[in-house]
Amino acid sequence: MVAMRIATFAQSSQMIADAMRVESVMASEQVQESSGVVSTDFGGYGSNAQHVVNLQVSVTRAQSYIDAATLADSKVQVMYSAVGSMTDIITQLRTQLSAASTGSSTETTSVISSAQQMLQEMGSLMNTQYDGQYVFAGGKTDTAPVDLTSFSSGTGSTTTVDASYYKGGNEIASVRVATDNTVSYGVNADNSAFEEVMRVLKFVANSSSLSSSDISSALDLASTALDDTAAVQAKLSSSASSIEAASTRQTDYKSYAESLSNDLTGVDVAAITAQLSTYQTQLTASYSAMSKILGMNLASYLK
Numbered sequence: 001m002v003a004m005r006i007a008t009f010a011q012s013s014q015m016i017a018d019a020m021r022v023e024s025v026m027a028s029e030q031v032q033e034s035s036g037v038v039s040t041d042f043g044g045y046g047s048n049a050q051h052v053v054n055l056q057v058s059v060t061r062a063q064s065y066i067d068a069a070t071l072a073d074s075k076v077q078v079m080y081s082a083v084g085s086m087t088d089i090i091t092q093l094r095t096q097l098s099a100a101s102t103g104s105s106t107e108t109t110s111v112i113s114s115a116q117q118m119l120q121e122m123g124s125l126m127n128t129q130y131d132g133q134y135v136f137a138g139g140k141t142d143t144a145p146v147d148l149t150s151f152s153s154g155t156g157s158t159t160t161v162d163a164s165y166y167k168g169g170n171e172i173a174s175v176r177v178a179t180d181n182t183v184s185y186g187v188n189a190d191n192s193a194f195e196e197v198m199r200v201l202k203f204v205a206n207s208s209s210l211s212s213s214d215i216s217s218a219l220d221l222a223s224t225a226l227d228d229t230a231a232v233q234a235k236l237s238s239s240a241s242s243i244e245a246a247s248t249r250q251t252d253y254k255s256y257a258e259s260l261s262n263d264l265t266g267v268d269v270a271a272i273t274a275q276l277s278t279y280q281t282q283l284t285a286s287y288s289a290m291s292k293i294l295g296m297n298l299a300s301y302l303k
Contacts, residue, residue, distance in 0.1 A: 048264045055261040062254035065177050069247035071131070072175035076185050076240045078130040083187070083233045085125055089118050090197050090229060093204070094222045101215045108210050115204035116152075122197060123148045123165070126189040136189040138169030145189040156203030158217040165198060166190035177246035185239035193228035200225055 096111040126136050126146040137145035145168030156162075166189050173186025200221040207214065 052261060052264050055257050055264070058257045059254055059261065061179075062250045062257065065250045066247055066254065068175050069177045069243050069250070072173075072177075072183070072185060073240055073243045073247070075130050075133075075135050075173070076236055076243065078128060079135050079187060080233060080236045080240065082125045082128045082135075083229060083236060086122060086194070086197060087226060087229050087233065089121060089125075090200075090222055090226045093118060093201065094219060094226065097204070097215055097219050097222060100210060101212065101219070103212070108215075112204060112207055112210065115201050119148065119152055119198070119201040119205050122194075122201060126194060134168070135173075136168065136187060136194075138173070138186065138188045139171035140167075140169040143167065151198070151202065152205070154202075154206065156199065156206045158200060158203050158221045160199075161195060162199055162202070163190040163195045175243065177243060178250065181246060183239060183242045183246065185236070185243065187232055187236065191232060193225060193232045196221060196225035196228060 093111070093115060096107070096114055100107040100111045123146045127144045128135055133141035134143065134145055135141075137143060146165050147167050148165055151162070151165040168188055168190070170188075171186070172184055172188065174182050174184040176182045200218050203214075203221075204210065204218055210218070
């Protein structure tokens, strides 16, 4: 045994070192093969580490904007639908007022009764909720913005502004859809268009009778209210378009940032698998060669 490895020591040492290096590389690539990424920690990315961090932060930020836009868009859709129902109410009121303008007492009684019901319907629509929040309440989203307890009684007027039914906040809802872009989309229940609807409904609902002059004044206000309510609905549609467009831009940016990040962090698993197969073949050959070399001794050469 003393005579073993006299001439082969340097060669076998080099082969062992090479084999250990290959095994180390294989261990690293096996982790890459199973995880699909270059490294499981930022330290493994070397000079690209900061780029990877920045891209991941960008992806997270973009997703937060997308989530916020999605929630806001859902609220806008709910508000748009509610306002659509409001235009139906005021349209129906106009139709009945026109019928009552003929002087028919039956039509007059009918429109007064209908207005009383419509007033309650308007209150319910302005107290619409989404995801547990009142969408027409300004900043006080946890409190119903409309209370008809005292508003629905008393003499109404077609000329005096009266939003005493409103108990919400003054803030107009908005959503940040990018670092430098905020979309204002909120409509509060004290909006002038809604107040006009409520005013004409209260006037008609609380009337014991309607003269031709009363009906004419109510029709004028109802027409104004209808135009203004339709304008509110158009504004909501525009806000929805802006929010959706911003969300699309953030989605595109997120995909781009994820692609760049994947280019820096991802590995070609198929290529890694093929490389591991090659290394395995090399190791098998190296171990076989080392076995033969280590089995040699001085006596083998003296025979």
